Amino acid sequence: xxxxxxxxxxxxxxxxxxxxxxxxxxxxxxxxxxxxxxxxxxxxxxxxxxxxxxxxxxxxxxxxxxxxxxxxxxxxxxxxxxxxxxxxxxxxxxxxxxxxxxxxxxxxxxx
Amino acid sequence: xxxxxxxxxxxxxxxxxxxxxxxxxxxxxxxxxxxxxxxxxxxxxxxxxxxxxxxxxxxxxxxxxxxxxxxxxxxxxxxxxxxxxxxxxxxxxxxxxxxxxxxxxxxxxxxxx
Numbered sequence: 001x002x003x004x005x006x007x008x009x010x011x012x013x014x015x016x017x018x019x020x021x022x023x024x025x026x027x028x029x030x031x032x033x034x035x036x037x038x039x040x041x042x043x044x045x046x047x048x049x050x051x052x053x054x055x056x057x058x059x060x061x062x063x064x065x066x067x068x069x070x071x072x073x074x075x076x077x078x079x080x081x082x083x084x085x086x087x088x089x090x091x092x093x094x095x096x097x098x099x100x101x102x103x104x105x106x107x108x109x110x111x
Numbered sequence: 112x113x114x115x116x117x118x119x120x121x122x123x124x125x126x127x128x129x130x131x132x133x134x135x136x137x138x139x140x141x142x143x144x145x146x147x148x149x150x151x152x153x154x155x156x157x158x159x160x161x162x163x164x165x166x167x168x169x170x171x172x173x174x175x176x177x178x179x180x181x182x183x184x185x186x187x188x189x190x191x192x193x194x195x196x197x198x199x200x201x202x203x204x205x206x207x208x209x210x211x212x213x214x215x216x217x218x219x220x221x222x223x224x
Contacts, residue, residue, distance in 0.1 A: 042117075045213065092213070097203075099154075099213065101146075
């Protein structure tokens with residue numbers, strides 16, 4: 001079945017690293033995504049990883065994919081107050097452009 | 112390069128009315144998909160269009176419909192509005208092929224009274 005799970009809340013101190021975790025169930029996923037949503041705004045694409053990759057790094061962001069455990073994580077280095085937002089992971093199936101989203105993780109960065 | 116543009120950004124309707132939302136994809140993008148975001152159900156897939164054809168549809172009643180024009184712009188329509196249709200409606204666009212990148216607009220926030 002299709003299901004993506006995330007923890008609801010994460011609080012970190014400014015300057016620390018944040019790690020947001022996600023698990024998915026469909027092994028036929030082609031791409032996995034991380035989006036950021038600030039209050040009153042749409043979804044901002046942060047990064048994505050193809051399912052045959054294990055890791056992708058993009059500036060302060062590192063994505064790790066464990067296909068065996070169907071586990072995806074997003075690490076934000078040197079977390080800033082501007083990183084406070086809701087982070088969604090999503091999986092995309094086969095050749096479709098349909099995304100299945102997790103419920104989102106609210107990240108709070110304390111000064 | 113302009114992003115995904117959705118109009119209107121905010122609108123208020125009453126039960127029983129119908130509403131049309133518009134989405135202009137990023138130039139060169141031919142696939143447009145729509146999502147509904149509510150506090151209770153989260154982000155749910157509505158439908159996806161490519162070259163004016165609906166390729167995929169989510170689990171929503173027939174009151175929800177959409178279409179795509181030859182210039183890739185898309186509209187979605189909700190008829191006989193219910194209170195539960197109050198939501199943020201998000202549109203996403205992507206190029207054809209296996210590029211991976213899928214960009215969202217700012218959304219249309221619909222309130223049904």
